[in-house]
Amino acid sequence: MISEMPPGRAPSIRDVARLAGVSHQTVSRVLNNHPSIRDTTKARVLQVMEDVHYRPNRAARALGNGRSRTIGVLSASGSHYGPASSIAAIQDAAREAGYYVNMANLSAVDPESIEAALTHLMSQSVEGIVVIAPQVRVFDALEHMAIDVPFVTMQSTGRLDEHTLSVDQIAGARLATHHLIELGHRDIYHLAGPQDWIEAEARMRGFLDEMGAMDVPTTAPILGDWTAEFGYYAGREMLRVRDFTAIFSSNDQMALGLIHAVRDAGLDVPGDVSIIGFDDIPEAAHFWPPLTTVRQDFAELGRRCMALLLSSITDDQPVDYRDVITPELIVRGSTAPPSPYFR
Amino acid sequence: MISEMPPGRAPSIRDVARLAGVSHQTVSRVLNNHPSIRDTTKARVLQVMEDVHYRPNRAARALGNGRSRTIGVLSASGSHYGPASSIAAIQDAAREAGYYVNMANLSAVDPESIEAALTHLMSQSVEGIVVIAPQVRVFDALEHMAIDVPFVTMQSTGRLDEHTLSVDQIAGARLATHHLIELGHRDIYHLAGPQDWIEAEARMRGFLDEMGAMDVPTTAPILGDWTAEFGYYAGREMLRVRDFTAIFSSNDQMALGLIHAVRDAGLDVPGDVSIIGFDDIPEAAHFWPPLTTVRQDFAELGRRCMALLLSSITDDQPVDYRDVITPELIVRGSTAPPSPYFR
DNA sequence: TGCACAACTGTGACCGTGCACATCGAAGCG
DNA sequence: CGCTTCGATGTGCACGGTCACAGTTGTGCA
Numbered sequence: 001m002i003s004e005m006p007p008g009r010a011p012s013i014r015d016v017a018r019l020a021g022v023s024h025q026t027v028s029r030v031l032n033n034h035p036s037i038r039d040t041t042k043a044r045v046l047q048v049m050e051d052v053h054y055r056p057n058r059a060a061r062a063l064g065n066g067r068s069r070t071i072g073v074l075s076a077s078g079s080h081y082g083p084a085s086s087i088a089a090i091q092d093a094a095r096e097a098g099y100y101v102n103m104a105n106l107s108a109v110d111p112e113s114i115e116a117a118l119t120h121l122m123s124q125s126v127e128g129i130v131v132i133a134p135q136v137r138v139f140d141a142l143e144h145m146a147i148d149v150p151f152v153t154m155q156s157t158g159r160l161d162e163h164t165l166s167v168d169q170i171a172g173a174r175l176a177t178h179h180l181i182e183l184g185h186r187d188i189y190h191l192a193g194p195q196d197w198i199e200a201e202a203r204m205r206g207f208l209d210e211m212g213a214m215d216v217p218t219t220a221p222i223l224g225d226w227t228a229e230f231g232y233y234a235g236r237e238m239l240r241v242r243d244f245t246a247i248f249s250s251n252d253q254m255a256l257g258l259i260h261a262v263r264d265a266g267l268d269v270p271g272d273v274s275i276i277g278f279d280d281i282p283e284a285a286h287f288w289p290p291l292t293t294v295r296q297d298f299a300e301l302g303r304r305c306m307a308l309l310l311s312s313i314t315d316d317q318p319v320d321y322r323d324v325i326t327p328e329l330i331v332r333g334s335t336a337p338p339s340p341y342f343r
Numbered sequence: 344m345i346s347e348m349p350p351g352r353a354p355s356i357r358d359v360a361r362l363a364g365v366s367h368q369t370v371s372r373v374l375n376n377h378p379s380i381r382d383t384t385k386a387r388v389l390q391v392m393e394d395v396h397y398r399p400n401r402a403a404r405a406l407g408n409g410r411s412r413t414i415g416v417l418s419a420s421g422s423h424y425g426p427a428s429s430i431a432a433i434q435d436a437a438r439e440a441g442y443y444v445n446m447a448n449l450s451a452v453d454p455e456s457i458e459a460a461l462t463h464l465m466s467q468s469v470e471g472i473v474v475i476a477p478q479v480r481v482f483d484a485l486e487h488m489a490i491d492v493p494f495v496t497m498q499s500t501g502r503l504d505e506h507t508l509s510v511d512q513i514a515g516a517r518l519a520t521h522h523l524i525e526l527g528h529r530d531i532y533h534l535a536g537p538q539d540w541i542e543a544e545a546r547m548r549g550f551l552d553e554m555g556a557m558d559v560p561t562t563a564p565i566l567g568d569w570t571a572e573f574g575y576y577a578g579r580e581m582l583r584v585r586d587f588t589a590i591f592s593s594n595d596q597m598a599l600g601l602i603h604a605v606r607d608a609g610l611d612v613p614g615d616v617s618i619i620g621f622d623d624i625p626e627a628a629h630f631w632p633p634l635t636t637v638r639q640d641f642a643e644l645g646r647r648c649m650a651l652l653l654s655s656i657t658d659d660q661p662v663d664y665r666d667v668i669t670p671e672l673i674v675r676g677s678t679a680p681p682s683p684y685f686r
Numbered sequence: 687t688g689c690a691c692a693a694c695t696g697t698g699a700c701c702g703t704g705c706a707c708a709t710c711g712a713a714g715c716g
Numbered sequence: 717c718g719c720t721t722c723g724a725t726g727t728g729c730a731c732g733g734t735c736a737c738a739g740t741t742g743t744g745c746a
Contacts, residue, residue, distance in 0.1 A: 056466065227625060282571060286602075404734075
């Protein structure tokens with residue numbers, strides 16, 4: 001059988017057709033599970049495919065019907081735990097749906113890089129785009145370039161709302177803040193994420209909302225960069241004044257740096273300062289002290305993201321994306337009532 | 344200009360050609376930077392492209408010349424810091440080289456999942472495959488499926504050597520082990536990675552080699568799963584005997600869990616037990632105590648990986664991949680001489 | 687002036703698949 | 717029994733590029 005194959009070229013449906021004694025179109029129908037193919041015919045074709053190791057040519061397919069079956073993922077900071085987990089879930093979901101995933105990593109956040117990355121994805125003729133851990137500028141680019149494929153993002157932004165799926169970051173931040181207030185803290189700092197980040201903004205909003213609702217006076221949040229390193233140096237700065245008893249950090253890594261700084265200053269967590277994080281990375285349970293934090297289900301987020309995107313690609317009834325994923329407070333050892341000394 | 348475009352279809356080179364008053368082949372040549380195109384012609388064509396927002400169709404291109412310009416990345420545990428960093432670097436390098444990156448995530452490590460993921464990538468007609476954080480089974484699958492495109496992996500395996508690029512994991516592990524021995528430790532445990540993992544094996548090998556070379560008797564390494572959680576429980580088990588003064592953990596996360604367990608037992612790191620990790624994740628400097636570890640340059644690894652792969656795709660002179668990246672010992676606060684009590 | 691040669695551009699086939707439409711035989715039905 | 721309907725299959729072309737090859741100029745040189 002195989003000897004009948006022309007050499008030096010992968011078998012095409014016509015080769016398969018010839019060997020199976022049918023037309024290429026019949027082979028095509030077998031490939032696409034067309035209903036009206038006689039079982040015996042189908043079996044024969046499948047057998048030949050097996051024999052010659054036939055693999056459909058995706059490029060030809062895409063060219064023929066204009067569907068690339070590829071979705072693009074635009075990710076900044078893809079090496080962080082949260083985004084990376086979501087990406088993995090997205091890939092699984094995509095593969096399950098028969099889609100391919102093309103990644104574009106954003107090393108810098110200047111408009112040129114963003115446009116370059118989007119152009120890269122568009123030139124792939126992706127059918128949809130997922131924006132991970134988005135920054136405001138990405139949306140500017142998205143609007144500016146008049147991207148004509150569906151896209152979703154994983155955070156709430158206030159605009160472009162039809163494209164948004166999101167963990168309720170605001171609720172999560174309120175949860176964290178409320179926990180601190182409930183413990184008796186009044187002098188609470190918020191170490192936020194970078195200014196440009198939408199999720200940082202949402203968490204900050206949640207913090208401020210809750211503080212306001214509980215009638216606790218607030219100071220301006222400090223803008224960080226998500227890294228433990230920044231948390232450490234920010235902590236050292238903050239400890240020069242020590243006018244607080246608790247810090248709500250916008251992610252777990254910065255919380256780790258804060259703990260380090262507090263301990264370096266000879267103080268105790270949570271004895272002198274309570275610290276709460278956000279995300280619940282797997283390591284958080286093993287920090288010292290184990291970190292009180294807010295858990296987000298990144299994988300579920302990724303899955304829902306894909307579901308939303310796929311439904312808007314295929315124009316099915318849209319899934320209800322307003323069903324936000326509620327984050328969960330995980331109380332561990334890094335928070336406690338304020339020390340009497342401070343009261 | 345734009346009004347001359349037929350509606351409902353993206354402009355093709357023939358549309359551009361017509362509007363620019365040239366043949367479609369000339370447009371193609373402009374696209375591919377063919378040298379012999381008159382500058383004025385080129386400018387005219389480019390202008391028309393701009394006007395009609397022409398975007399080359401990648402599928403058609405791939406179909407025409409059989410080159411997909413796509414490379415596949417097969418990654419297990421893509422949400423870990425190391426692999427994720429390498430992946431980001433790979434994506435950057437690929438984009439720079441004009442390649443697209445297709446990801447396949449490996450959620451499970453059974454042969455079926457591996458084959459499914461590889462099939463997925465192959466059906467994309469990728470021109471090359473990068474295997475990240477590979478396990479032995481992945482290689483079995485690679486051999487078994489007779490993958491006919493170049494592939495590289497990021498760890499040394501002993502077989503398939505022409506495809507391998509690697510941080511010298513063995514040297515790194517020896518570095519870590521030597522550091523402990525030099526401090527005076529003799530009773531050293533090794534908490535290794537999962538059995539199936541090639542890099543876990545290499546680190547274990549390095550540990551055993553160095554122990555042997557320094558004539559220190561060893562006990563059998565404990566096989567872990569890379570997580571802090573496992574490190575914690577392994578640590579608790581180990582502390583029931585306490586016949587050691589130092590532990591070399593195969594990665595930083597498990598080291599974190601170990602520290603947690605040691606402290607839970609009322610002991611001090613490094614006073615009672617020295618702990619050294621591997622990888623130098625960004626958080627390691629802010630553990631308590633800051634973790635002594637071995638740094639790997641994941642990004643550089645990713646870049647070299649792509650360089651190797653691209654050179655074997657284009658059949659250029661191969662880069663010298665034997666120029667392994669040497670890991671670096673980072674001494675922080677989690678290691679110290681053994682306590683007199685133990686001597 | 688003629689000729690070789692390079693620079694530049696055009697023509698038509700082809701890549702592998704899906705689609706629209708045609709065909710053909712068998713079954714259903716009045 | 718002829719007509720319709722439907723299931724199963726075949727025919728030819730389109731998709732948007734690239735490739736091989738074939739012109740068509742212009743230029744240098746004998």
